[in-house]
Amino acid sequence: MNSPDIAGPELLEESNLFYRDPALYDSVQSDSDSADVCRALIGRHSPDARTLLDFGCGTGRDLELLAKHFDCIGVDLQPGLIDYAHRTRPELDVRLGDMRTVRLGRTADVLVCLGNSLAYAHDNHDVRAAFQTFAAHSRPGTILVLCSPVAPIERPRPQSARVETGQGTATVTISYEWDLLTQINSTHRHWTFDSGEEAHDVIRRRVLGPRELELHAALVGFDVVEITDESATGSLTGPGAYTVARYRAQ
Numbered sequence: 001m002n003s004p005d006i007a008g009p010e011l012l013e014e015s016n017l018f019y020r021d022p023a024l025y026d027s028v029q030s031d032s033d034s035a036d037v038c039r040a041l042i043g044r045h046s047p048d049a050r051t052l053l054d055f056g057c058g059t060g061r062d063l064e065l066l067a068k069h070f071d072c073i074g075v076d077l078q079p080g081l082i083d084y085a086h087r088t089r090p091e092l093d094v095r096l097g098d099m100r101t102v103r104l105g106r107t108a109d110v111l112v113c114l115g116n117s118l119a120y121a122h123d124n125h126d127v128r129a130a131f132q133t134f135a136a137h138s139r140p141g142t143i144l145v146l147c148s149p150v151a152p153i154e155r156p157r158p159q160s161a162r163v164e165t166g167q168g169t170a171t172v173t174i175s176y177e178w179d180l181l182t183q184i185n186s187t188h189r190h191w192t193f194d195s196g197e198e199a200h201d202v203i204r205r206r207v208l209g210p211r212e213l214e215l216h217a218a219l220v221g222f223d224v225v226e227i228t229d230e231s232a233t234g235s236l237t238g239p240g241a242y243t244v245a246r247y248r249a250q
């Protein structure tokens with residue numbers, strides 16, 4: 001079934017400057033600790049893990065760090081990001097694929113879906129399809145580590161920051177919108193480059209609360225074993241969270 005709300009690769013690229021400029025994405029994310037948090041969670045819940053699949057791997061920035069510890073394959077929907085990953089991280093096994101439909105013909109000890117990649121599945125059908133993909137790559141004991149928004153970001157006023165980009169320095173002004181009916185949190189970013197050029201992004205992310213994540217996981221055979229913020233200590237402060245689930249069987 002085709003969902004009217006599917007973000008195809010063209011739409012994702014058009015809507016987000018980071019996807020048009022993957023080097024900028026990597027540089028803005030360079031201080032991210034998501035691979036470290038993910039490793040800590042894997043160490044706690046699957047200490048003997050050796051193989052890992054990353055769904056929505058983007059430029060491969062987390063995969064590069066995870067591949068030092070696990071045999072990894074990454075999948076992403078956008079050809080531009082996969083090309084960039086091949087050029088800049090040729091040692092990685094990264095492949096074009098859609099987490100709603102891809103079947104790699106293997107299972108792994110760990111599945112990850114980091115950096116809010118799951119939030120690009122906007123409607124319930126797409127979320128369910130993504131979880132079915134996770135189950136299709138699991139065997140009893142496989143763990144799934146998701147990093148996704150569990151609550152919306154809401155700010156009373158737009159916020160501005162200065163950012164170094166491949167096109168020079170820019171002022172980026174960010175505002176948020178929350179649609180309770182669809183549970184879509186939109187981030188609007190307006191870029192004003194020192195050259196005078198301007199660009200506008202809209203990033204739409206589906207928010208799935210902890211109980212919804214538990215339900216989607218359970219429907220395909222996973223038990224959630226931990227939901228935590230990036231402290232990985234079990235506290236949940238939002239808006240983002242790491243969810244760890246273990247595959248039992250369907």
Ligand SMILES: C[S@@+](CC[C@H](N)C(=O)[O-])C[C@H]1O[C@@H](n2cnc3c(N)ncnc32)[C@H](O)[C@@H]1O
Nearest residue numbers: 056057058076077078097098099114115117120
């Ligand atoms: C914010 S980026 C995160 C990338 C990477 N995980 C990271 O943390 O740097 C979200 C990624 O999800 C990918 N994505 C969105 N929908 C997808 C789908 N259906 N299948 C595979 N990748 C998808 C996008 O192309 C994008 O690379």
